[in-house]
Amino acid sequence: MAERLSAREAVALLADDFSEIPYPARKSKPDGPLAWQGYDASRARAAERTGEQESVVCGTARVEGTRAVLIAFEFGFLGGSLGERTGDRLEAAYTYAREHRLPVVPLVATGGSRMQEGMLALSQLQRVARQSALTRAAGLPQIAVLRDPTTGGGWATLGAGADVVLALPGAQVGFAGSRVRPADADPTAYTAEAQVAAGAADAVVRPQELRETLGLWLRLLARRSGTAGDGTADGRTPEPAPAPVPAPLGTADLPATGWDAVRRARSPERPRAEAYLDAYFTRRAAVSGDRCGGTDPGMLCGFGEHGGRTVAYAAQTGTATRPAGYRTATRLIRLADRLGIPVLTLVDTPGAANDAEAERQGVGAAIAELFATVASARTPITSLLIGEGGSGGALALAAPGRTYATPDSYFSVIAPELAAAILKRAPEEVEPTADQLRIRPQDLVDLGVIAPDGGRNPHSAAPRPAP
Structure with missing residues (x-):
């Protein structure tokens, strides 16, 4: 099992500066929308234990020089579960990212939707999916970091729905959490390493290498999103020039037959x-x-x-x-x-x-x-x-x-x-x-199958027609 980091520890692993964005205020009924007895007391204990008021902390930070919106889950707050107020914060974070043309980095550690809020909690997944889709349509990258554990709807939206998915070693990752799997399920199938092997995640990254790796990804993908000065005033990106043709590395003479x-x-x-x-x-x-x-x-x-x-x-x-x-x-x-x-x-x-x-x-x-x-x-x-x-x-x-x-x-x-x-x-x-x-x-x-060089590209490796 991977080391379980708090939300603030996960942020500190990646960035020295972090500024929370404003969250919308929501008036809650006693014990939540379902009047679940003891729910308010559970939230109060979670807040006292973690120092957080909800299961997610959202803000902006610079990671290796690139500014991004970080969404850090606090698993110590009711298992990092998603409720209505979590959805409020996530929507605010995605909206802020689109308004300021910033990439989004979810640092996921969640057990899924909050049972004490019933279907209203589960419906937050639709809300998150819409925000992610709007951000995708705006041409902004999303790079997820999977912490321990990443299960349920959090994996199926913020995690698996990202453009690039990185994971910490040994993290529990899977749609089914440990308490709801079949008794004979192979536990190794629900790991970060297994998800990479199955093509559902891109790489397992050690904690000490995460800042540099994420920084590289942000530079590569955010360069065209407006964070590096390449965007236009209205948020559109100009048409990129084609990639130059690589120089040939092998033999230079053309084959005779x-x-x-x-x-x-x-x-x-x-x-x-x-x-x-x-x-x-x-x-x-x-x-x-x-x-x-x-x-x-x-x-x-x-x-x-x-x-x-x-x-x-x-x-x-x-x-x-x-x-x-x-x-x-x-x-x-x-x-x-x-x-x-x-x-x-x-x-x-x-x-x-x-x-x-x-x-x-x-x-x-x-x-x-x-x-x-x-x-x-x-x-x-x-x-x-x-x-x-x-x-x-x-x-x-x-x-x-x-x-x-x-x-x-x-x-x-x-x-x-x-x-x-x-x-x-x-x-x-x-x-x-x-x-x-x-x-x-x-x-x-x-x-006419292969393009001739014609002198248009000094790096072109295209052969010229034989005389």
């Missing part, structure tokens, strides 16, 4: 996504998981600093991409689109995973969703083919009109070996088939 292009792209010595991301970004932070129960280590997604600004990235690592990978990339691009952040995608896969489990996980629907997201994104997407471009599983991550290629890559409607098999050709005809498919980078430029 189609099969030569395939051989180069499949070479274990060829630079992979990690090398390109390390060379491109000064700092970066990863998002993980599709929020549907899955992760794919073959799809690297996140945000990083390049040339003094934030760029989002989704990068295939050369493996067959799984449904969770496509869904994570979709989640990444949608978030970048909403925040007005340009996107860089690195294409490198032999194709989509085609095993039975991938079909059961909805690989077709996942690819379709990514195609639609790329096609409808308002923020500019720049794509670089750095290795294998295997059919639709690769094309889904490529931006129409802004896809470039390195000299050690190829793009094909189907792998040459499979094309020969379908056409009932002998094995020795695989290499000529690769030529017929016209899959070399220079072929792709001639066909």
Whole structure:
């Protein structure tokens, strides 16, 4: 079990300054809306024990230089439960954030809705969900920090509904609290570590690293929300410039034949996504998981600093991409689109995973969703083919009109070996088939599939057409 911090201790872990925002006044009936006998006495004892008047404390603070609205739950006050007055404070915090163009950071530690207020307490989840949705529509990021415990409606709204979800080690995290789970439930499934493994949270962060990690996330995501001076007077964000094309890291000469292009792209010595991301970004932070129960280590997604600004990235690592990978990339691009952040995608896969489990996980629907997201994104997407471009599983991550290629890559409607098999050709005809498919980078430029440089971008890795 993780160390249980008070609301004020959690805030102090992240920021030196903290200024509470004004809370609305609410007149309460004796023992609350349900006249629950002893409720007033319970609240009085909780206030005396914690020094707080409610289960949540809201205010503004600077975290590593970026100003944000912090929402800190006090678990010692009736288990950090949500009641009507909690809802009042949460609504005030979100409203303040929108009015002042600030990111929101919920520091969650709650057991759920307050039983002594019945359905009026449970309905606060709808209220919180609306405030979160309005803040999302305003183009402001929400970064949740899960403390111990984070269960019930607090997890299902403030926690799981955030754009980025960080968690403290060993924290109890799950919709079902410890007292309402099945008797034979595996307790390890209700942990921060399990939620990261299942794709429901992005990372487990040690307390001593939380301030720096959260500070980086705030700089990356809040840069376009108005907190770093990039917003317009009316709160809108100007259209971002496209992300520059990364410089090629591998061989510089173009392949002589189609099969030569395939051989180069499949070479274990060829630079992979990690090398390109390390060379491109000064700092970066990863998002993980599709929020549907899955992760794919073959799809690297996140945000990083390049040339003094934030760029989002989704990068295939050369493996067959799984449904969770496509869904994570979709989640990444949608978030970048909403925040007005340009996107860089690195294409490198032999194709989509085609095993039975991938079909059961909805690989077709996942690819379709990514195609639609790329096609409808308002923020500019720049794509670089750095290795294998295997059919639709690769094309889904490529931006129409802004896809470039390195000299050690190829793009094909189907792998040459499979094309020969379908056409009932002998094995020795695989290499000529690769030529017929016209899959070399220079072929792709001639066909209009890959964008030529034309001298427009000094960092472009796009090959020029062969003479």
